[in-house]
Amino acid sequence: MLTRAGLPSCRGRLSPGVPLANFSWMRVGGPADWLFQPADTRDLARFLRLLDSNVPVFVMGVGSNLIIRDGGIRGVVIRLGRPFMTMRFEGQTAVVGAGMLDARVATEAATRGLDLAFLRTIPGSMGGAVKMNAGCYGSCIADHFETATVVTRDGSIEKLDRHQLGFAYRHSELQADMVITEVELRCERRSTAAIESCMESYLVARNQTQPIGERTAGSTFRNPAGYSSTGREDDSHEFKAWSLIDRAGLRGQRRGGAQMSPKHPNFMINLGTASATDMEALGECVRQSVFRKFSVMLEWEIVRAGESYPPAAG
Ligand SMILES: Cc1cc2nc3c(=O)[nH]c(=O)nc-3n(C[C@H](O)[C@H](O)[C@H](O)COP(=O)(O)OP(=O)(O)OC[C@H]3O[C@@H](n4cnc5c(N)ncnc54)[C@H](O)[C@@H]3O)c2cc1C
CATH class of the missing domain: 3.90.78.10 (UDP-N-acetylenolpyruvoylglucosamine reductase, C-terminal domain)
Structure with missing residues (x-):
């Protein structure tokens, strides 16, 4: 069993035996040996650099596309919390922390006349959206993606472009032990009213069929x-x-x-x-x-x- 002494120090929260069912939309699954919620990207990078390379690492978003099995997850589960819920806009580019919810990104972008309407009804986080190339109603992440900042398993911080992500239908080639911390998305300009009406129609359609x-x-x-x-x-x-x-x-x-x-x-x-x-x-x-x-x-x-x-x- 992995003990606290076998894990690096960190500024974030590191908790043993955390039941993961409450962190997943399906509400099923056993505990994580350890759950790590980093304080920021540097905390995450240092932790991974110092973590024994034999310890498995699993990254989760908000668990809206996950079945966590009943025996739980061995090693360290990484979940990005509040420090990664950041969002700023540079011209037509949204620069978003990977813990931010897709729906909030869509609504914030809309107020600036930037169209990410398709994200409004996807219940995940931006990290999960990039990993899964999430999409609906004719758009997907790959249509908007510019770069993702990731922390690798050995603790280096890198910026990946679309070629390195290798997007396909509900799929990216991102390595399983890489943690996305920030994403840049390019948005088309459209009137706020038009984007909001589009988001409303998606919400109605979802409700009717799902x-x-x-x-x-x-x-x-x-x-x-x-x-x-x-x-x-x-x-x-x-x-x-x-x-x-x-x-x-x-x-x-x-x-x-x-x-x-x-x-x-x-x-x-x-x-x-x-x-x-x-x-x-x-x-x-x-x-x-x-x-x-x-x-x-x-x-x-x-x-x-x-x-x-x-x-x-x-
Ligand atoms: C009601 C409902 C409707 C949905 N509709 C759609 C839809 O229309 N279109 C669609 O594409 N999906 C849909 N989904 C599925 C889901 O919302 C998406 O796949 C979403 O992008 C998953 O994000 P998440 O944060 O919940 O990731 P999780 O479910 O927690 O994880 C999914 C995958 O992403 C990886 N991951 C998560 N965060 C990171 C990170 N920061 N860095 C690296 N890897 C990470 C995990 O390791 C895992 O492999 C729906 C789900 C629900 C419950």
Whole structure:
């Protein structure tokens, strides 16, 4: 077991055995061995530089695209809090701390006549948005991305450009142990009224079609290759995942306290009593059923992290 003595000193908060379920939208999952909430980028860089390179590190945002397994996460989980909720505007560029919520970025930008409306209904943080190349309603992070400041596992601070991020549909090539601390996004100019009305229409559309008030992590599976919602080359998908799940008769399918939402069959929800094991097992069952019916193997969009069982005592 990793003890405090085996970890570097820091100015931020370092806490043992923190239950992570409360930090995830699904409300499932076991504890982090250690949860580190850095005081600032320099604190994070120093901590990682001095941390034994054998200690695993996992970065989380606000957990809106995560299933944390019931055994929790070994090593150090890094979560960026208030010090990383910064935002300033330089001309048409938004410079945003990675802990800032997407929705706040969208609304703040709108007041300045800068259009990041698509972020308004995505419930994550900017770090998670870049890592996942989050998007909806025909726009995604890659359309606006300029640079990301990251701290590497050995504690150096680097600025990465779009080529280094290698964006694709709901995907970037960012290394799993790199922590994004700040992001620069380029915005188009538009009237505040037009952006606000657009954001309002997205909110209404979401509410009508998705179970947004539930314990969920958004789309469970990526749309399979072939179908395109934007027409772009890197965003083409033949079938929508929700339609395959629906046509396989799995809308509303349950396993323990986990369910494929009756409102949107590609959203998995925790009815209140689900374990991470229920959720993952339901997802795997859906993948197998869809494959048997359509010969399409769905790919998880939700990131699953951690271990199924806690480490044995002693
Ligand atoms: C109701 C609902 C609707 C949603 N709708 C959409 C949608 O329309 N479009 C869409 O794209 N997504 C959607 N999502 C999924 C989710 O909101 C996005 O993927 C979001 O970008 C995840 O951000 P997060 O901060 O919650 O990241 P987390 O879920 O905490 O983490 C996701 C991944 O990002 C990594 N990560 C997080 N922060 C950092 C960081 N600072 N540095 C490096 N890596 C990091 C994690 O390691 C993990 O691999 C939805 C989710 C919900 C619950």
